Amino acid sequence: xxxxxxxxxxxxxxxxxxxxxxxxxxxxxxxxxxxxxxxxxxxxxxxxxxxxxxxxxxxxxxxxxxxxxxxxxxxxxxxxxxxxxxxxxxxxxxxxxxxxxxxxxxxxxxxxx
Amino acid sequence: xxxxxxxxxxxxxxxxxxxxxxxxxxxxxxxxxxxxxxxxxxxxxxxxxxxxxxxxxxxxxxxxxxxxxxxxxxxxxxxxxxxxxxxxxxxxxxxxxxxxxxxxxxxxx
Numbered sequence: 001x002x003x004x005x006x007x008x009x010x011x012x013x014x015x016x017x018x019x020x021x022x023x024x025x026x027x028x029x030x031x032x033x034x035x036x037x038x039x040x041x042x043x044x045x046x047x048x049x050x051x052x053x054x055x056x057x058x059x060x061x062x063x064x065x066x067x068x069x070x071x072x073x074x075x076x077x078x079x080x081x082x083x084x085x086x087x088x089x090x091x092x093x094x095x096x097x098x099x100x101x102x103x104x105x106x107x108x109x110x111x112x113x
Numbered sequence: 114x115x116x117x118x119x120x121x122x123x124x125x126x127x128x129x130x131x132x133x134x135x136x137x138x139x140x141x142x143x144x145x146x147x148x149x150x151x152x153x154x155x156x157x158x159x160x161x162x163x164x165x166x167x168x169x170x171x172x173x174x175x176x177x178x179x180x181x182x183x184x185x186x187x188x189x190x191x192x193x194x195x196x197x198x199x200x201x202x203x204x205x206x207x208x209x210x211x212x213x214x215x216x217x218x219x220x221x222x
Contacts, residue, residue: 041214043210048208056209088154105155107155
C-alpha cells in the first residue's frame, strides 16, 4: 500500500453507463492528479487539483468529469464513454510545498464495451 | 518525438545480472523521477533526482544534467525486479511530469 487508495481496481462498463472512480489519500498531500495510461503510450495527465481547486484540465473530453470534495478525496465521473477510453486510470498525490515526489495509487483498469 | 526517451524498450536478463536502463530528455528540468510499475498496474516511486547519484538497496540512479541523461542500475537482479521502469521529468517552471514509455524488464531465474 502506497497511501493512495483507488477503487475499484477493475471496472467494465457499457458505453451508456455512468460510473465513478474514487481516489483517497491520507498523506497530508495538497495536490491530487488523474493520469491515463493506454497500452504502449506514456502516462497522460488528465486533471490536477491543488488545494481542492482544479488547476489543470489537459484537454480531456467532457465525458470525463473530475470532482475533488476535499483534499483527501478525488473522483472521476464517467459517462457515455467510448471503447478507446479503455485504459488504466491512475491517481497520484503530492505535497507541493517543496521538492517532493509523487505517490501513486494502484490504478483502476477500465474496460468500455 | 517524445521529450523523454528510454532505452531499451524491453530487456530480458538472467538472475544476478547487472542491469542498466537509460533515460534521455530534451528539456531543462528541475527533477527527474524513476518509477516502477508492476503487472498489477500500481506505480511506486523509486527515486527523485536533481543531480548526482542516489542509492537504495540494490538500486542506483544517476543523472548528468549537462548531458540530459539518467541511468537506473540494478545490481544482483532478481525475478521480483521484473516490472516496467518509467522515467519522468519535471521541466523548469512546470509542475507537470513528462513521462517516457517505460522499459519492460524481465529477470529469468
